[in-house]
Amino acid sequence: MKVEVMKNILGENDKIAEENRKLFKEKKVFVINLMGSPGSGKTSLLERTIANLKDKLKMAVIEGDLFTAKDAERIERHNVPVIQINTAGGCHLDAPMVKRAAESLDLDALDLIIVENVGNLVCPAEFDVGENIKAVVLSITEGDDKPLKYPLIFKESAVAILNKIDILKFTNFNLESAREDLTTIHPDIKIIETSCTTAEGLDKWYEFLLNTV
Numbered sequence: 001m002k003v004e005v006m007k008n009i010l011g012e013n014d015k016i017a018e019e020n021r022k023l024f025k026e027k028k029v030f031v032i033n034l035m036g037s038p039g040s041g042k043t044s045l046l047e048r049t050i051a052n053l054k055d056k057l058k059m060a061v062i063e064g065d066l067f068t069a070k071d072a073e074r075i076e077r078h079n080v081p082v083i084q085i086n087t088a089g090g091c092h093l094d095a096p097m098v099k100r101a102a103e104s105l106d107l108d109a110l111d112l113i114i115v116e117n118v119g120n121l122v123c124p125a126e127f128d129v130g131e132n133i134k135a136v137v138l139s140i141t142e143g144d145d146k147p148l149k150y151p152l153i154f155k156e157s158a159v160a161i162l163n164k165i166d167i168l169k170f171t172n173f174n175l176e177s178a179r180e181d182l183t184t185i186h187p188d189i190k191i192i193e194t195s196c197t198t199a200e201g202l203d204k205w206y207e208f209l210l211n212t213v
């Protein structure tokens with residue numbers, strides 16, 4: 001019976017996710033569901049991206065967090081529209097939450113919405129919010145075993161950002177084996193190595209965005 005309940009919840013979520021997707025398409029807004037562990041660098045990546053691409057892409061951010069508005073406050077400083085969703089302890093965003101947040105945005109004025117999901121390598125990957133693509137940030141401080149341990153999020157993501165490359169030498173993270181595992185899980189995944197601190201590799205992420213949105 002428990003399985004049946006879960007199926008119903010997912011069924012309802014998927015219905016609203018499709019409605020979101022249809023609306024975003026009508027409004028010609030590209031939506032990225034940005035996922036990854038707490039502390040992997042999702043908000044840092046957003047801050048860098050906004051600062052660099054704000055003149056080329058009209059962007060807004062939807063921030064998902066358990067309780068606070070700390071990330072939304074960081075984004076607000078860059079003068080783009082930002083909506084904070086608090087999940088009140090929930091481990092992921094769902095389609096109805098994103099629908100409500102999108103109602104507060106002027107979709108006609110936007111090219112791109114990036115949704116920063118709740119920090120977690122498991123639940124966010126299971127819930128479609130109506131995005132065009134999912135992207136995952138994996139910090140090299142998390143260990144190179146994470147793709148194989150949490151395969152779904154990497155399978156679902158069009159792009160994997162291997163962040164904090166500036167401190168690679170202080171870790172035992174093996175880039176080659178992480179790349180190999182990622183490609184085994186998802187042969188078409190695009191892998192981009194970045195540092196949000198030094199900006200190394202970020203040009204490849206910007207190029208990906210400009211070619212994809």
Ligand SMILES: Nc1nc2c(ncn2[C@@H]2O[C@H](COP(=O)(O)OP(=O)(O)O)[C@@H](O)[C@H]2O)c(=O)[nH]1
Pocket residue numbers: 036037038039040041042043044045119163164165166167194195196197198
């Ligand atoms: N050394 C280093 N630190 C980073 C990098 N990206 C983010 N950080 C730091 O990692 C911490 C978590 O970053 P944050 O963007 O809040 O991660 P989020 O929880 O995924 O949104 C902060 O202290 C950032 O300054 C990076 O590329 N290199």
Ligand SMILES: [Mg+2]
Pocket residue numbers: 042043044071116
């Ligand atoms: Mg964050």
